[in-house]
Amino acid sequence: MNVIEINNLTKTYGKSRGITDISFHVEQGEIFGFIGPNGAGKSTTIRTLLSLIYPTSGSAKIFGKDCIQYAPEIKKEIGYLPSEVFYYENMKVKDLLKYSASFYKKDCSKRIKELAEIMDLDLNKKIEDLSLGNKKKVGIVQGLLHEPKLIILDEPTSGLDPLMQQKFFELLEEENRKGATILFSSHILSEVQRLCNRVAIIKEGKIVTVEKISTLQENNYKRFKVELRSALDLQYFNISGVSKLEAKGNVVSFLFKGNINAVLRKIAEIEVGNLWIEEPDLEEIFMHYYEKEA
Incomplete structure (x- = not known):
């Protein structure tokens, strides 16, 4: 079953670009990555999905129900963390979270304590005394305190230090094991690579591709580094499927997509000092998709 279904969703703002x-x-139980640079349309898509703004055309469903028509009902089961969080400055953290929990008509006090402990958040502090990172922690606890079935995260790690990011990822993996579906929006590829099963890449308000992370990494590309014993014209490796061909000293490197034997045959014909074949990280693949589109 699909927890999120987005169909031909368009949002225009006069002349400026939306989506x-x-x-x-997004299938039930998956951690789905939504990735693109800042300004690509990730937040607009998410806000439209949450009916915080309305689409110009197209539609979206959550739990099989239309996002606009059933918005209040759907939101009971969603945890949302916006990219920037703003709160009542003079409230204490625990009062804010208690107020937030009151919307869900269930006792969340035990869960609030658990989450605050995991995220190392002082519940007795006033919001105005919190750093950016600690405000983000409040947002994380607020998004998860009612144990939602769907968690929607928009650039969730900005402001968190590396140790906290690690704890946060572990928390998300635990929520996912318990059955929560997660939509994870980010411009940081390593996060998406670590957490997600599938990913949608967005560029300038349009989806470039939707792929399994494993497919992006395995089927598509290998990174080759060839250390040459003697000088060779770089064009020797300029064969079908090769991109990003460059040389540093006597080491030639390139990305390759296609049947790996074609490259190996070329390499077998020359004197090689060393050879590395690696999985490229998503960063490289991602840039390739962007250049291809451009």
């Missing part, structure tokens, strides 16, 4: 014809779905 155009966005379509993808």
